[in-house]
Amino acid sequence: MAKSTRDALLDAAEQLLDAGDTDAVTLREVGRLAGLSHNAPYKHFASKEVLLAAVAARELRRRRDELAAALERDEQPEEALRGALARYAEWAIAFPARFKLIYGRWTIAVPSELADAAHAASQQLIATVAAVQERGGLPAGDPERLTALLRATAHGAADLTLAGHLSPDGKGRADATGLVNDLLSHLAANQPGRQQP
Amino acid sequence: MAKSTRDALLDAAEQLLDAGDTDAVTLREVGRLAGLSHNAPYKHFASKEVLLAAVAARELRRRRDELAAALERDEQPEEALRGALARYAEWAIAFPARFKLIYGRWTIAVPSELADAAHAASQQLIATVAAVQERGGLPAGDPERLTALLRATAHGAADLTLAGHLSPDGKGRADATGLVNDLLSHLAANQPGRQQP
């Protein structure tokens, strides 16, 4: 059960990341928090960026597993989809540094660990969207493309919220979750046999 | 007509920013590119972040003016809106470092220069959305909120493209502009008197 040194270093890096941004993650402080010397990280990671990529990959794996559990939990795909998108935005707003790290630019080759976890999460969401389409809750069409639209909206709403360009206090709670719900309502209303009130 | 030293420093910073990210903007190189010493920037900007904020504010002013000109140029508000959103995404993808700088986190108080230019651009877009709503090209409702939805989608689609999470080569050109057009089509179809083909 003893935590490996590698995990201790990842924990330290994550803690510093959450307290600031990638600049706040100094290898010296990572080593210190793990009770080691200033360059112990180099015995486990080739560079600072490789360490950050491991932090990002671990977080992405957590989120993929959490998404899978939530999708299994919800019986109605409509609610499962709405919940997944809302949790995505809430996570981004709660952990902005992790969000910006994962979707930031890498000067090293993007580790396949990262790409694979992202792809797996994507596939889960696409399957849910397809299920809602079959039940008539979303317009027909390529589910991958419709999923991309939904993700883009949740992603952009979260990022604009972090930048202070969305007024959560303003009229009609136009926060990130509200915008995602607006989109889902517009799409649901746009169905044969359904009409806007 | 001689360019001020201040402008030369801003140009140098922008050039370094476009070639990399904010880390690539070193005050020493900014000074060198402007033909000055390594700490000449401190005679014009209190810190590196204040310099970057000035770069961001200048870019945001340019974009606000460009948006105003484009909105004046187009006669149909539908096309003006579609063009404005497409140009937003294209700009983000062409100048990722400027995009990430403007919507990134500031540890200094966000300069009012920045907030004002962003607000002005926002108001222009809201007016266009309202015009399209009046012509029946978009669902009724708070135009500010509907504009936020459109912006969030364009913003998120661009950011996901930069992260490599959108496949522009895949089926049905699901690139950033394609997703924005999808959203506009879904919203336009969701109107009384209009039906999906």
Add this chain to the structure above:
DNA sequence: ACCTGAACACCGTTCAAGT
């Protein structure tokens, strides 16, 4: 008013040893 040059603390990274 604007600029230079030396100096300081900090950081990523490398290297030679240590066990």
Add this chain to the structure above:
DNA sequence: ACCTGAACACCGTTCAAGT
């Protein structure tokens, strides 16, 4: 196999002068 400590180049920032 994993870790330490010294060392190097680089960076943001400060300060004492210079014109």
